[in-house]
Amino acid sequence: MGTTLKDLAGHLGISAAAVSMALNGKPGVSEQTREEVRRAAEELGYRPNRTGQALRLSRTNTIGVYFPSTVMEYSLYFAEIMRGIVAGFADTELSPLLLPSAGETGLVRDFPEVDGFVVVEPHSDDLGMFELLRSGRPTVCIDPPPASAEAPWGVVEADAPAATRDSLRHLVARGAARPGLLTIESVSEWSRTIEASYRDWCVEHGVDPAIIAITARQSNEEILELLERELGAPVPCDGLFVAGDAVAPRIAGLLRTIGRSPDGGFPLVSGVDSTMMEFHTPPISAIDLNPYGYGVHAARMMAVLLHESGRPAEPRIERLPAPLVVRGT
Amino acid sequence: MGTTLKDLAGHLGISAAAVSMALNGKPGVSEQTREEVRRAAEELGYRPNRTGQALRLSRTNTIGVYFPSTVMEYSLYFAEIMRGIVAGFADTELSPLLLPSAGETGLVRDFPEVDGFVVVEPHSDDLGMFELLRSGRPTVCIDPPPASAEAPWGVVEADAPAATRDSLRHLVARGAARPGLLTIESVSEWSRTIEASYRDWCVEHGVDPAIIAITARQSNEEILELLERELGAPVPCDGLFVAGDAVAPRIAGLLRTIGRSPDGGFPLVSGVDSTMMEFHTPPISAIDLNPYGYGVHAARMMAVLLHESGRPAEPRIERLPAPLVVRGT
DNA sequence: CCGGCGAACTTAATCGTTTAAGGAATGATG
DNA sequence: CATCATTCCTTAAACGATTAAGTTCGCCGG
Incomplete structure (x- = not known):
């Protein structure tokens, strides 16, 4: 050749x-x-020839990238992380290799030799992630893994507690007396942290928590029913922190059918920002998680870890700011 | 080890x-x-050991996956294709490796040896794609490349003309007399085909074409102005085929501000389906491009091509159906 | 004049696998 | 019994790179 x-x-x-x-x-x-x-x-x-080098040096300069099997299909957020990972590795010798995610069997299928893994949003119901962490190879997680898994070498995470507090403060500033939380999954540490932070906030502010838990595949009718229940409570929920990707516009549409609107007394904050929030009518305030930045930082951290001598004593943790982007009047 | x-x-x-x-x-x-x-x-x-095998057999069982640099950030569609590619290769010996896309320089950066390429939506303004096709390696494109590029080994594409006709027929059935076309990019063969099919349809049906061309980063105000111009024409545009990913809800929101709605006499069809269309209030009819299926078919075609003896005389073309999903009343 | 030393190479081993070529044992055939 | 094919295995040579261990050669000091 x-x-x-x-x-x-x-x-x-x-x-x-x-x-x-x-x-x-x-x-x-x-x-x-x-x-x-x-x-x-x-x-x-x-x-x-990279193959010759790899054989001699027992180093492939290839990093496995693992996404949870369940969520990716609803999410624009993951596409952004992917872009970030590609961009982050573009500055290095390394190349990302997409791993097939494990279904229920928990077995990650056979794949070429890699030097390490980037695991995106380790979900506690994803057995493949546990397997990768157990392998002992250098692993960087985007969002922390559940406590039951082996510790990774590094973690890139958002400041979710601060983001939750900012969001609730914003909802109150927009007139909400009992802001609620709408969550979509409870298998990620991110949503667990948000829920815990929400409860803390409620205790501090003497507010009765209003938590609406839905799944991504639930019908509009079912969700509307859950919403109406909280809105019709004795002390009604009068604002929402929507902690899922691409869910806020859907909720806004449903609220509109019962005469509530983000710019008409029922403030909304999306826990995950995207162009959908920016271009929604009216625009929706949101937490900018900067998924692209996650990808870049995870890739860079991996490159650094591989250049160092061995496994760090403690997992390296990088916490990225997640500012609230205020939109609308 | x-x-x-x-x-x-x-x-x-x-x-x-x-x-x-x-x-x-x-x-x-x-x-x-x-x-x-x-x-x-x-x-x-x-x-x-895959590296040892690769060296001996001069075959890495790794396929480069290339996405255009420009579009990915707005698109849920690409995340779906990615999932499909991963799933399609999971049945084979092959593994997808993400390639850094080339910016303006047109140079695809260095990456490990691969046995072939899957190029997603080759855009005529993406020089990296030209480079990959020129390499002569087995290449499968998702959507046809521009005529000016070297011919690929295979193509997986949607039946865009049929999808356009179905969409326009649907708009007419919902009461539109002069359905318009809203396009978001003109660098893909897909959007070029749709525009050509739309013009053909207009000639056949004696309709004056109403084409609104926007870019993804244009502000809501600018787009609203363009919309109002066509809606205020002597023979007003009274329905829209929105040929871009995730754009239809945005347009629906803008139309609502001027008293038009998909379920109130101004029918809308999205050229790209997603959960956003399904869960929008009201739901939006859309072309199901089946991006996941694209990925799967492209991966399988690549596996087949690599198992055959050499380059096929003619590019292998697989055209997938793109049915209209009718929603709402 | 010779031992030793550093510079500048070369030789050869190695990484893990595949595969052509070679060889020993067996059984069949003339 | 010699010949020959067949079976089943071993030896050795690749693939393309890196690197430890030689090998020259010139030069300096004793």
Whole structure:
């Protein structure tokens, strides 16, 4: 196929070893030879064969990227993380390889040798994630894994408690006396943290918690019923923190049918921002989780961890800010 | 690291070559030995080293997956394609490797050896795509590439003309006399085909075309102005085929501010379906492009092409149906 | 004049796998 | 019994890179 080290050596009349040392900046060749080798490599378009390198160095420069099987289908958020991961690795030697997520069996199927894993939103019901963490390979998680899993090498996470407090403060500022929480999944640490923070806030502010738990595949009718129940309570819920991706517009549409609107006395905050919130009519305030940034940071952290000597004593934790983007009047 | 062929051979007291032949079903070993080897492999947890195989067979079983740099950020559609690709390769020996997309420079950065490429929505303004097609490696495109690019080995595409006709027929059935077309990008063959089909339909039905071209980053105010212009024409546009991902709800919101609604005399069809259309209030009819299916079919086609002897004389084309999902009253 | 030393290479081993070529044992055939 | 094919295995050579361990050669110091 392409030019090999041996081709290059033959062309120059020296040994392959010398060429290797020359190109890798190792001592053992004269500066003159090094320069000649560099020129010849350029001229013949030499690209080191990654497979040969991988075999020799037992290092593939490939990182497995694992997404939970369940959620990805509803989510624009994951596409953003993906973009971020690709961008983050683009600056490094590493390449992301997409792993098939494990269904109920919990077995991650066979895949090529990789140097580490990036696990996106480890969900407690995803057995494949446990398996990857158990492998002992360098692993960076985007959002913390459940406590029952092996500790990862690193974690990139959002400041969810602060985001929850900011959101509730905003809802109160917009006139809500009993802001509720609408959650969509409870298998992620992120949603567990938000729920805990919400309850803390309620205790602090003497508010009776109003938690509406739905699933992504529930029908509009069912959800509307749950909403009406909380809105018709003795002390009615009068604002919502919607902690799921792409759910807030759906809720806004349902509320409209019963005469409530984000700009008409029923404030709404989405826990996950996206262009959908920005371009909704009226625009919806949201927490900017910066999923793209998650991807970039996770990729970079992985590159750093692989360059270091070994596993850090404690998991490296990077907490990214998650500011509230206020929209509308 | 793991158990190697040599370990296994040593354990059994035979040569590594015999073990290899036994496990790969090649002739040259007795059935008894073969069975013994299989048992030992199972017992010692032997997994062939992919890097070693790759080097020997000059075949990595890895496929580069390329997404255009521009669009991915607005799109739920791409996340679905990604899922499909992962699922499609899960049945095969192959693994998808995410390639960093080329920006303006047109250079796809360095990445490990791959056996072929899956290029998602080749956009005519994406130079990286041209480069990959020029490489001569097996390439399957999801949606056809522009005519100016090298021909790919295979293409998976939607029946866009039929989808356009179905959508327009539906709009007319819902009362539109002059259905318009709202397009969001013109760099993909898909949107070019839709626009051409729309114009054909207009000629056949004696309708004056109403085409509204927007970009994804345009403000709501700008878009509203464009809409109002067409709605205020002498023969007003009175229905819309919205040919972009996740745009229809945005348009529906804007139309609502000027008293038009999908269930109130201004029918809407989205050219790209998603849960957003399903759960919108009111639900929005849409073309089910089945992006997940695209991914699966592209992956399978790649596996088939690699198993065949060489490049097919003509690009293999697989056209998937894109049915209209009718929603609402 | 010779031992020793550093510079600049080359040789050879290695990573884990596959496969062509070679060889020993067995059985059949003339 | 010699010949030959067949079966079942071993040996050895790749694939493309890196690197430890030689091998020259010139040069300096004693």
